Amino acid sequence: MSLRLLLAALLSMQVMAENNSTIDKTELLGDDGKPLKVKERDGYMPNIITPEYAKSGIYGGLGLGANSFNAKSATISNNINMLTLSLLAGYNINEYLATESRASISIAHDNSINYDNIAIYLKPQYSIDNSFTLYSLLGFGKMSGKSALTDATKASKTSLQLGFGANYTLPNNFKIFADYTFLGKDGKAKYKNNPASIKSGSFTSGITYDF
Numbered sequence: 001m002s003l004r005l006l007l008a009a010l011l012s013m014q015v016m017a018e019n020n021s022t023i024d025k026t027e028l029l030g031d032d033g034k035p036l037k038v039k040e041r042d043g044y045m046p047n048i049i050t051p052e053y054a055k056s057g058i059y060g061g062l063g064l065g066a067n068s069f070n071a072k073s074a075t076i077s078n079n080i081n082m083l084t085l086s087l088l089a090g091y092n093i094n095e096y097l098a099t100e101s102r103a104s105i106s107i108a109h110d111n112s113i114n115y116d117n118i119a120i121y122l123k124p125q126y127s128i129d130n131s132f133t134l135y136s137l138l139g140f141g142k143m144s145g146k147s148a149l150t151d152a153t154k155a156s157k158t159s160l161q162l163g164f165g166a167n168y169t170l171p172n173n174f175k176i177f178a179d180y181t182f183l184g185k186d187g188k189a190k191y192k193n194n195p196a197s198i199k200s201g202s203f204t205s206g207i208t209y210d211f
Contacts, residue, residue, distance in 0.1 A: 061088040063177070063206025065104060069115060069145055071153070071189070073196035082109035086204055090123065098123040100137070104202070112148040117141055117183050117200070119161050130169070135179075137163035143183040143200050155189035155198040167208070178205040 065084035071077070085107050090100035100123045106115035119141020127133045144156040165179020185199035 057092055057211055059088075059090050059092065059175075059208050059210045061175075061177075061206055061208030062086065063088060063102075063104075063204040065202040065204035067104075067106065067115065067183075067200065067202040069113065069155075069198065069200050071155075071191040071196050071198045073191050073194040076191060076194065076196070078111075078191070080110045080113060082106045082113070082115055084115065084117075084202060084204075086206065088206070088208060090208075092210075095127065096125060098125060098135075102141075104204075111153070113145050113153055114148050115143075115145040115200075117143040117202075119183075121161070121163070132166065132168055134166050135164070137161070137165070137179065137181055141183065143186075145198070145200070151190070152193050153189075153191050155186040155191075155196075155200075157184045157186035157189075159184040165204075173210040175208045175210070176206070177208060178203070180204075 063086040065086055067082045067084045069080040069082065071080065083106065084104045086102050086104040088100060088102050090098050092098045099121065101120045102118070104115075104117045106113070109115065119139055121137040121139030123135050123137055125133050125135035139161055140158065141161045142156070142158040143161075145153065146155075147153045161181055161183050163179050163181030165177055167175045167177035169175050180203050181201065183200040183202055185197065187197045189196050189198040191198060
């Protein structure tokens, strides 16, 4: 009699183990009612892959820019080109809007002019598909440039800055981006010791990471 009880207990334990290892495949829904993607993982808890539309969080990145520094005076018109390095930090508020700050400095330039720009933007964005997103940059910043050794050329302006661009999603939360931004115009600048109007714009490309 005791042997029968032991066999029945073992059979009951096996059935319970099989039931516990079964994954509930009930579809999971996000806050907006859309289904979340679920990836089964070796019979244990499902690994939920958050889709792009549901992401909201901090990101950061690096960019290289080709910057133009256009100077015009009564007797001179010159376009100065330089290479800039940018640090980016932003926050995705939702799938349509983010905020982003950028700080840029020149790392190679014409005419020995040191350049920098710091700005903060609102970033409206729209995803064409799961990988490709268009965006614009609307904000304020301060651009400044100065001759490395003298004050022969000098410009500094805090103003509205506008841009547009696109990014492409890579695996593991990385994205590559490219954009153009108008960085401002100083109508009371100085170029080669002459009164001048100086405006600046930058084409920037780089990579970001979503934390």
